[in-house]
Amino acid sequence: MLPLFQTVHCDTDAKSASITSSALSSVRNAVAVPESELKRWRRTFDANAKVVVDGEKFLDRDNFVNAIAPTGDLTKIGRAQFAILFRVADTSKRGLVSWSDFTVFETLLKRPDADYWMAFEYFDVDNSGTITYEEFKNAFSAGVGPDSIPFDFNCDWIKLYLGKKNGAHVLGYNEFTQLMKGLQGERLRQSFKYLDADQDGFIQPEEFKRIILEIAGHKLSDAVIERLPTLCTLSPGGRISYSEVIAFHNVIREMDMVERILREATAKSKDGRIDQSEFINHSAANSRYSLFTPMEASIIFHFAGRGRSDQRLSILDFGQLLDPRWMAPHEEVDTPAVKVPFLQQLAHSAYNFVQGGFAGAAGATIVYPIDMGVMQNQRSTVVGQMLYKNSIDCAQKIFRNEGFLGFYRGLGPQLIGVAPEKAIKLTVNDLVRGRATDPETGRIKLHWELIAGGTAGGCQVVFTNPLEIVKIRLQIQGEAAKVEGAVPRGAVHIIRQLGILGLYRGASACLLRDIPFSAIYFPTYWHLKKDLFKEGYNGKQLSFMETLGSAAIAGMPAAYLTTPADVVKTRLQVEARKGQTHYKGLTDAFVKIYQEEGFKALFKGGPARVIRSSPQFGFTLLAYEYLHKYPWQAKPRNVETALTSRQDDLSKIRARNALKILLDVHGDIGRRAGSSPSGKA
Numbered sequence: 001m002l003p004l005f006q007t008v009h010c011d012t013d014a015k016s017a018s019i020t021s022s023a024l025s026s027v028r029n030a031v032a033v034p035e036s037e038l039k040r041w042r043r044t045f046d047a048n049a050k051v052v053v054d055g056e057k058f059l060d061r062d063n064f065v066n067a068i069a070p071t072g073d074l075t076k077i078g079r080a081q082f083a084i085l086f087r088v089a090d091t092s093k094r095g096l097v098s099w100s101d102f103t104v105f106e107t108l109l110k111r112p113d114a115d116y117w118m119a120f121e122y123f124d125v126d127n128s129g130t131i132t133y134e135e136f137k138n139a140f141s142a143g144v145g146p147d148s149i150p151f152d153f154n155c156d157w158i159k160l161y162l163g164k165k166n167g168a169h170v171l172g173y174n175e176f177t178q179l180m181k182g183l184q185g186e187r188l189r190q191s192f193k194y195l196d197a198d199q200d201g202f203i204q205p206e207e208f209k210r211i212i213l214e215i216a217g218h219k220l221s222d223a224v225i226e227r228l229p230t231l232c233t234l235s236p237g238g239r240i241s242y243s244e245v246i247a248f249h250n251v252i253r254e255m256d257m258v259e260r261i262l263r264e265a266t267a268k269s270k271d272g273r274i275d276q277s278e279f280i281n282h283s284a285a286n287s288r289y290s291l292f293t294p295m296e297a298s299i300i301f302h303f304a305g306r307g308r309s310d311q312r313l314s315i316l317d318f319g320q321l322l323d324p325r326w327m328a329p330h331e332e333v334d335t336p337a338v339k340v341p342f343l344q345q346l347a348h349s350a351y352n353f354v355q356g357g358f359a360g361a362a363g364a365t366i367v368y369p370i371d372m373g374v375m376q377n378q379r380s381t382v383v384g385q386m387l388y389k390n391s392i393d394c395a396q397k398i399f400r401n402e403g404f405l406g407f408y409r410g411l412g413p414q415l416i417g418v419a420p421e422k423a424i425k426l427t428v429n430d431l432v433r434g435r436a437t438d439p440e441t442g443r444i445k446l447h448w449e450l451i452a453g454g455t456a457g458g459c460q461v462v463f464t465n466p467l468e469i470v471k472i473r474l475q476i477q478g479e480a481a482k483v484e485g486a487v488p489r490g491a492v493h494i495i496r497q498l499g500i501l502g503l504y505r506g507a508s509a510c511l512l513r514d515i516p517f518s519a520i521y522f523p524t525y526w527h528l529k530k531d532l533f534k535e536g537y538n539g540k541q542l543s544f545m546e547t548l549g550s551a552a553i554a555g556m557p558a559a560y561l562t563t564p565a566d567v568v569k570t571r572l573q574v575e576a577r578k579g580q581t582h583y584k585g586l587t588d589a590f591v592k593i594y595q596e597e598g599f600k601a602l603f604k605g606g607p608a609r610v611i612r613s614s615p616q617f618g619f620t621l622l623a624y625e626y627l628h629k630y631p632w633q634a635k636p637r638n639v640e641t642a643l644t645s646r647q648d649d650l651s652k653i654r655a656r657n658a659l660k661i662l663l664d665v666h667g668d669i670g671r672r673a674g675s676s677p678s679g680k681a
Helices: 018-031 035-048 061-068 083-091 101-111 114-123 132-144 158-159 173-196 205-219 222-234 240-251 255-269 275-285 294-304 340-370 392-402 404-409 413-438 448-485 491-502 508-530 544-561 565-574 586-597 597-601 605-626 651-656 658-663
Strands: 051-053 055-057 164-166 168-171
Touching: 035 061, 035 101, 035 173, 035 413, 035 651, 055 392, 061 083, 061 651, 083 101, 083 114, 083 544, 101 114, 101 651, 114 132, 114 173, 114 651, 114 658, 132 168, 168 173, 173 205, 173 222, 173 240, 205 240, 205 508, 205 586, 205 651, 205 658, 222 240, 240 255, 255 275, 275 294, 275 508, 340 404, 340 413, 340 605, 413 448, 413 508, 413 605, 508 544, 508 565, 508 586, 544 565, 544 605, 565 597, 565 605, 586 597, 597 651
Parallel strands: none
Antiparallel strands: 051 055, 164 168
């Protein structure tokens, strides 16, 4: 493949063939653009091309800016600055950009060095392929304005880059990129020296602000710009040293790396916050060489912490430093709190209960046929009572003796009770988690996760115990009726027989099961979503299968590890028949089951509980997650910057990035009328 640009050296003749024309020709002939990309460019071009000449569409200056400028906030990079790129696209210099010119321009934006190339085009006014001393000086001066801090073009630094040949200073493309990379550092040195009138190595806070506004004002939010003078508080004396100015500039120059380190470090932190030491340690651990000095870290935390650099900060605190578009969140504005009407709160709570009930009913219905309460009640020591060899044998006999509807015996009471049970369980867990969660980081400590889950499990027993005792008795009487010739009774008969106190028989075992179950389940579910499937990472939302998988997998350890309590609960809730062991209470049941049937009996039906609970809670939480996106739900705050924002298409992001080097010359370059190096607006 032909090289897109030929190498130009300082000793290249200024009158040599134009590098621009050869580059554009190479682009047209050698660069293959995917069809889908061409279609997207064509759609953008046709939507903005308002000028028609001889039946052909063209983009004028304003329409070109509409086509390439991002749609977001342009307060830091104005439309006039995007118009700088019009010079590059208008290769024929007729004030119009054709479809062919536009495709070449968009292809140039795909170059990894597009920002340097656009800057080279800006300074190479005569399109000679080289930049003379006068071209560089004139283009620079035209962009910065008369009130800017003066720059000495006769300094030794400039002379080191611009060589001489035949009495003329010339600069090739490769050498130009190196000059531009170091230009800000030289401007910073000259600006500090110019403002340090008494040469004591210090400047006033407002003078520091003036320097930063000229060099990098477009990279900082208004909140940081207003606080720039406070840098003087980092050291005694009330003034700012050259070291501090350099350190601040280094932070701005490496802002992308600052953001990566901050995001990674806060993500690994237990509480979602870090201090200066953790920032430096993470930086050192993830790079071969030290990236940031203690002074630079102190500056980062000074501005993020609003003057208190000793705080542990979250990624939201760093937002004003990372994003130039950052604005103070509405909650920080001194406005009276809006009181939520009582009826709205009531409707909100009722809606939560409806969601939990509907989700629970859906999950219970799907897995009800594999509820093996009858297996857990089977006494292996009683002669003639071994009705089922295993779960498969159990299912076969239920289907043979009772038909398909036998699998759903007892479902009615289950659905009646599952609504308040799941509602209170899910609501209490969300309530406790919400109270214990850091509103900025979205993190919750592990012990609070366990407390939230355990509390939810304990509260649900109010509904769970009566529900399950009726369900289990309905389940076991079907097969028993076939063996003993008895007539099955309904749920109402069982409730009347047990009475209110009888409905809570085995409640202690139910608590022993449900509290640890929920304490295991909910933390596992949330950590699977966050840590395994990366929910929320760069705005990721889990898919249907990822949400279902998280909920289902979390149910496996929770269900199996709590099987002994479930076995005991089942035995206590079922009325023992003749020849079966009677249990006095929780402890007595544990001891007798272990002595008579062995340790394995405590985990009887464990695999079936996993098979049942895993999909049940999978579908329940899946339904709850989708139903829970109600209008009142507050969206989590997040920090979006150039690294994470994807609001514009890639072409417009490239167009913005192509201005980076030019904006480093001066933040106001291109804003002023007549600031074009050619002298035309």
